Amino acid sequence: MPTLRTESQTAAQLAVEDLRETWRLLTPEERFEAFSELERADAEDFFLDLPARDQAELLLQISTVQRRSWMRLLPPDDAADVVQAADTLDREGLLELLDGPTRSEVMALLAYAEDEAGGLMNPRYARVRPDVSVDEAISYLRKQVREVLENVYYVYVIDADQKLCGVVSLRDLFSAQPGRTIREIMSLEVTAARDDMDQEELSRLFAEHDLQAIPVIDAEGHMKGVVTVDDIVDVIQEEATEDIQKIGGTAALEAPYLEVSLPQMIKKRVGWLAALFVSEMLTTTAMSRFEAEIARAVVLAVFVPLIISSGGNSGSQASTLVIRAMALGEVTLRDWWRVMRRELTSGLLMGGILGVIGFSRVMLWQAIFHSYGHHALLIASTIGTAVVGVVTWGTLSGSMLPFLLRRVGLDPATASAPFVATLVDVTGIVIYFSVASLVLRGTLL
């Protein structure tokens, strides 16, 4: 258990910890039963820590009499997430549990896509007018904190048109002389996000500027809400999970592994597998064209997996590196030329190293087992040369594929390791047998 408590734990606290650990293994009914047995205060803390999906699931099992007080525990941004996580039919009912002003706030939030800044922001934030004094601002702030605010990081200065005109950190507010006005101490340079900014871009903004909160404004500069960094933590985890799952060749699961039902899981996975399988059939077509060569020199066939996998592996490496660098904003579309030069050199060098290993393997087996007859040197040269070509080609296409995908508006992470491997397998076979024809023509072939 990773958390430490300052006091020795009471039985009730242990029950909460137990429930936290076993939660994901329980059925919805078991969850509700265990939850109902918690003391109210513990239950509230536990409820607030749950993901929106689980909150919605619990809420709909709680008796209609009690449901309202639970729904009203949630701040508006979390309430919006719960409504979004519920089935379409239940949404209206959940919204009606809220008080009037909160309901309007939640409805406004629901108008935004879940994955843009407007969908992540909290519409309640600490605000002051520019012309009040520091002391007035502090007592106004104390009142706001009491009523509506979850967190105070920065106090935003809003003019009469509801436009954001500055920001004061709590630190500056506290340390300013009581009689000065906000206008005198506020900072004019505010890093703000537009309400339609994509959450991935937003998370880069947080990482780049090390901010605790970013204000959200609309196209006219009106202040709409605040996104805090703790919401971004979930976003970053989610985006990384999606990328990793795509790189592994699955559609994004969108729920924890053990909570996805088996039919759902298979649906997310078999589509890609089938598409790759059908594409990989091109290897059969490609190899069939060389059936005569294989019949004459069966030894050529036994090296096929070795050679094509060297291309697949180097391609997976290159595409994964480029995909991640793009996701972090380290590499953008216009860097394609620099990346290509770099990967061409890397591919040639790495192909050279593997080629020497492949050449040596054949010569070594020949020396020990006499496996390859008097054409051993020619076979070794074929393998060595083909590996250089295949690895270079794999590296190059693996690194360029994400650029191509992004260029046509697709997610670069679609260039999954299996996708690249399949692409490179087909060309790898053609490269290998072409090299073989050149080197072995007149001797083995």
Added chain:
Amino acid sequence: MPTLRTESQTAAQLAVEDLRETWRLLTPEERFEAFSELERADAEDFFLDLPARDQAELLLQISTVQRRSWMRLLPPDDAADVVQAADTLDREGLLELLDGPTRSEVMALLAYAEDEAGGLMNPRYARVRPDVSVDEAISYLRKQVREVLENVYYVYVIDADQKLCGVVSLRDLFSAQPGRTIREIMSLEVTAARDDMDQEELSRLFAEHDLQAIPVIDAEGHMKGVVTVDDIVDVIQEEATEDIQKIGGTAALEAPYLEVSLPQMIKKRVGWLAALFVSEMLTTTAMSRFEAEIARAVVLAVFVPLIISSGGNSGSQASTLVIRAMALGEVTLRDWWRVMRRELTSGLLMGGILGVIGFSRVMLWQAIFHSYGHHALLIASTIGTAVVGVVTWGTLSGSMLPFLLRRVGLDPATASAPFVATLVDVTGIVIYFSVASLVLRGTLL
């Protein structure tokens, strides 16, 4: 450009934005030159936003006269990162630029590993004694904020032994009646982290509890510092990058893609590629054992890439899903049995679907091109059956490998897509030719 400014941009601000965008393309000398041309206030903001490696690089180019004031801009946790990012020889010099008390703080931080809670925490935090009144606490806090604090999220209550005994949120402090004591309003249940907690576990703690800050204590419960969620954003990005790079079959790069030198890059990549290449040589050995069968029925060879890649792809999928679920704490070691049952069923079902596609491919080509003579049905059955076996085996071994690696104390992400594919290629060949021997014995073989 993702940030909006409330005022129209001055030329100086534009210069900062330009520098931000071109930064990663510049050499250290060009960086220093451009940085030197910024106005002091802009330069300070820019400097504070840079990663520690770049801060160290700049600091060492700044003249020794000015270097001190730049180093002292940094809060102690960032100063520690800069010292850690500098070469061993430069560290002493950088430390000497700090004032005495800060230097001791930084040295204490340097004693922790970079990737544990102690290495991430800020030793300065808002603290009060339990027996002061709310009003006294607020004015004491105003004084602390002015002097040393970067951010105030929670106020920590420390007893005479320097032990953490409670916490008061700013919200509760502000809304409490002025005359009550801290002891009366503080919360006793504090989620704290031990100073040696791993950063990955720490980031899960943040995600799970949606906290803005977590206090760090030593084994005796003494308060050592606070980790804030904005530091965790970087940690989460880093950990995801490491996992993604490992899944792609590279050692973690530990720097942005375009900033890693070519020799470094090749060193990180060719080791794994060579290891995989040597392992993949087992496919050659395996296929050589079936050379007689291939000589008799060359048609068998042309399906090898198709069949082994179906195992590699399903294995990459399964291992990637399990690796990510483990990193997020959704799946732990003791879940292996549930995962295995699940993946066995998925593997059989997905293998069945792909097997039918493979069977149909052969029969279709036979119907159209008469590619496979009068043994077509037998060949189709061989392919279909082998695909079921290979996909099931691939899925099963891909999902179990991360458990095995974690069990023996290795990083599960080492079960990279290329690693799993290589493992499954060898067994895939054996499964395929064994099925072929069984089905085709007496006819084609």
